[in-house]
Amino acid sequence: MSNDIDRRGFLECMAWAGSGLVWVLSGGVLSSRDLAEAAETPSVGGDFSFVQISDTHIGFKGAANPDALGTFEAAIARIKALDPKPAFLIHTGDITHAQKAGAFDTVSEALKGTGVERTFYVPGENDVFADGGTEYLNRFAVGGPGRGWQTFDYRGVHFVGLVNVLNFKAGKLGSLGPDQIEWLERDLAPLASSTPVVVFAHVPLWAVYPEWGWVTEDGAQALGYLKRFGSVTVLNGHIHQIMQKVEGNISFHTALSTAFPQPAPGVGEGPGPLKVPVEQLRGVLGVREVSYVQGKSRLTVVDSRLA
């Protein structure tokens, strides 16, 4: 069965994408077009698409969003409305706000409402700091190759989920750790360089703003193993805002939260919930759809805001 997005479906998809940009990776060159322009391009679509959702922070009740569950449910409604249906969801962490009791259950139950069968998770620091990851790992990582890291293939695309929030030490940055990097090297070694690779993790793998911990200490080492591939898409959360960067054939994308925004790097004393006027809140929250066109070595990334 074909999952191709036809022009009509694509235009519908564009309709809720708001003021977003379409990022297209082709032959290692990332280009952005505004949505009106992209919508005029016929037969843009993919063999499959998936959705990235991030930083749902269930349990958050701060002034920046007293109804984080409500905005999460709005994101679920968005995902449910997608046609064609995404193949799966990827949650890039901070599922819960400080491991509030019952929050993991709330999220995994609510995500069933998208109609999408499978969600792949990686943890954020909020999901693991209180108990060193015990609750998260017992729920999501049993039988995996390591402490929450994972790999799978889907229609010729190789996916790797990395965990960079389990090694927080005083005065240091988050890191992957040598075990995971060694595993990554082994995992990638047999792959042809033409294999499209998607890497997802909570904290950005590239240095967005080290002063606020928006970097993975040994991320560069991991990325070193990815450089030989012709198409690498790196999806992160953690910073609750969209940022993109291209380095060689690797494109980096950070995602919106469904709970609350955070300030731009270096604006204010530190990261954390940013209060915006209530009527603007849903405009700075959202989810992301990523589409893959077989044989074209490109992934299309469309960010969708909740309002």
Add this chain to the structure above:
Amino acid sequence: MRAGTRGHRLLLMGSVLLALVLTGAYASVAGPSDGGGAPQARVEIKDFAYQPATLTVRTGTTVTWVNHDDELHTVTASAGRFASPGLEHDETFFQRFAEAGTYTYFCALHPRMTATIIVQ
């Protein structure tokens, strides 16, 4: 109301944790209610920093941390001897220091936030 209730709950949680984990170095967690003549000190968590960054107290002092940020923070000993849960805005954590020594701690969510308690 919220801070008080939560603070009390944190106190109980902290006591249970200490009872399980510690071996006398930290005899108990003390809150303001049993202050009496016991020495007290306070650390403010504000703008992603512990203030003061270095606090010197005498043996037996109970230190209270108060989080003034909207972001979650923790008070987590580098050596693993005490750890608060995530503290929301206006929430507090107490720790009594019964033994002399230098105790470094950090925020488990923002590990670049570090500070020290010196107990003399």
